[in-house]
Amino acid sequence: MKTIKLIDLRSDTVTLPTDEMLEAIKAAELGDDVFKEDSTVNKLEMMAAKKMGKEAALLMTSGTQANLVSLMSNTKRGNLVILEAESHIYWYEVGGLSAIAGLLPWPIRGNLGVLAPEDVEAAIRPKNIHFPETSLICVENTHNRYGGTIVTPDQIKAVSDIARTFGLKLYMDGARIFNAAVALKVEVKDFTKHVDNLMFCLSKGLSCPIGSIVVGTEEFVEKARKNRKILGGGMRQAGIIAAPGIIALEKMIDRLEEDHKNARVLAEGLAQINGISINLKNVQTNIVHLDVSELLVTSDQFVSKLREKGVLALPRDKKTLRMVTHRGVEKENIEKTLNIIDSIAKELHG
Numbered sequence: 001m002k003t004i005k006l007i008d009l010r011s012d013t014v015t016l017p018t019d020e021m022l023e024a025i026k027a028a029e030l031g032d033d034v035f036k037e038d039s040t041v042n043k044l045e046m047m048a049a050k051k052m053g054k055e056a057a058l059l060m061t062s063g064t065q066a067n068l069v070s071l072m073s074n075t076k077r078g079n080l081v082i083l084e085a086e087s088h089i090y091w092y093e094v095g096g097l098s099a100i101a102g103l104l105p106w107p108i109r110g111n112l113g114v115l116a117p118e119d120v121e122a123a124i125r126p127k128n129i130h131f132p133e134t135s136l137i138c139v140e141n142t143h144n145r146y147g148g149t150i151v152t153p154d155q156i157k158a159v160s161d162i163a164r165t166f167g168l169k170l171y172m173d174g175a176r177i178f179n180a181a182v183a184l185k186v187e188v189k190d191f192t193k194h195v196d197n198l199m200f201c202l203s204k205g206l207s208c209p210i211g212s213i214v215v216g217t218e219e220f221v222e223k224a225r226k227n228r229k230i231l232g233g234g235m236r237q238a239g240i241i242a243a244p245g246i247i248a249l250e251k252m253i254d255r256l257e258e259d260h261k262n263a264r265v266l267a268e269g270l271a272q273i274n275g276i277s278i279n280l281k282n283v284q285t286n287i288v289h290l291d292v293s294e295l296l297v298t299s300d301q302f303v304s305k306l307r308e309k310g311v312l313a314l315p316r317d318k319k320t321l322r323m324v325t326h327r328g329v330e331k332e333n334i335e336k337t338l339n340i341i342d343s344i345a346k347e348l349h350g
Contacts, residue, residue: 007333008312012176012204012259012286012326020251021208021244028243033059033235040239044246048213051249052198053189056221058214058228059242063088063175065233066199066212068096072230073223074169074197075135077102082123083138084110086145089173100231104132112282113143114151117158124166137163140173141191142180147279147322148263148287150180153190160194172198175212179205179285182256196220205256205286206248207327211241255327259286262325262334269338275345286325293319295348302344309340 008014031037041059048057060066067089075081081097083090085107089097097103108119115137125131139156142148156172163170172195174180181188192198197216202208214224228234235241267283270276270290277291292302299315306313313321325334 006310006312007329007337009323009325009329009337010312010314012324015203015205015207015326015328017207017209017244018247018252021247024243024247025240028239030237030239033238034229038237038239038242040246041235041242044242044249045213047246047249048200049215051188052192052200052215054192054197054215054217056216056218058221058224059235059238059245060199060212060214060228061210061233061235061241062203063173063199063201063212064093064096065228065231066201066214067093067173068100069224069227069231069233070171070197070199070214070216071097071103071136071138072101072227073220074171075101075103076133078104078132079135080104080106080125080132081136081138082106082108082115082120082134084108084113084115084140084143086110086113086143087138087140087173088144088175089138089140091145106134112149113140113146114149114155115139115159117162120159120162121166124162124168134166134168136169136171138171138173139195140175142176142285142287144175144287145316147282147289148176148179148285148324149282150183150284151191152184153186153194156191156194169196171195174198174200176201176204176285178253179256179260182253183260183285202245202248205259205326206245206252208241208244208248211245213245252327256286259325259327259329262286262329262331263288265331266323266325266334266337269334270341273338273342273345275349276341288323288325289316289320290323291320295345297348305344306340309344311337311340 045057202211
């Protein structure tokens with residue numbers, strides 16, 4: 001029986017490291033990172049801090065760990081945290097901000113992930129014996145659940161101005177912040193200068209096998225280092241994680257534009273298929289959401305049909321699914337995927 005080579009569009013987290021990254025892992029100079037003695041980790045952290053325009057950086061095992069550590073380092077237990085209602089922190093991180101950090105999330109609905117300054121201001125609890133203290137505002141860029149939409153530097157600044165007025169910290173879940181910068185053709189510092197601290201992922205479009213990085217002031221990063229240790233995140237010879245990260249920051253950022261182009265080709269092709277609904281305005285980076293409800297199937301059923309024909313996607317809710325472009329997905333893979341979806345749609349219409 002012939003094995004079908006799968007086109008994996010579930011997430012950019014499935015991206016495999018480059019050969020150069022694998023060689024760098026083998027050649028990395030190593031030390032004990034808990035003692036701050038891994039020179040490869042130290043080099044990556046210095047590079048990341050400089051790239052983001054911040055004082056210091058800290059390597060994390062994952063984006064979820066990076067977000068939780070950052071929440072803990074920006075707040076005290078019992079504080080209220082304002083965040084967008086569809087944010088990754090609120091939806092997909094196992095409630096860690098409450099279960100572990102002891103925080104009260106205060107979700108407010110944005111427009112494609114963009115928080116309106118007036119809504120943020122209205123959500124800030126006044127000083128009152130009955131209310132928890134508001135200490136932090138979180139933004140997400142690009143925004144996962146809205147399909148990789150971008151929160152522009154000006155939109156972040158508008159929220160930052162509110163935070164400054166009320167003496168609050170502003171944190172950015174910047175898991176895909178380089179996608180935002182590449183899409184708008186601006187420097188990543190144009191975004192980061194408006195936030196106190198942030199994290200970004202190495203293990204998505206940048207192609208690293210593992211890792212995320214938290215950046216901020218030296219004081220914040222030292223708090224984060226302690227909180228990382230509390231969570232069991234103290235690492236020893238972590239240069240094997242950091243070595244691919246160095247290559248990612250040096251060589252893998254600009255190529256994200258290829259993923260965006262492929263996502264646009266995919267989205268425009270989907271828009272031509274009867275029974276598929278898609279909002280092209282929302283396809284701003286490398287994530288594509290499509291609605292299959294007109295075909296009278298659930299997203300789970302449609303995803304199963306895709307898998308049978310060699311394409312992997314993720315259900316988002318009962319009627320929509322998502323596809324994410326990344327390194328390793330070429331234009332011919334997109335064309336093949338469109339042909340497969342078209343054939344399934346015709347079959348269902350028939």
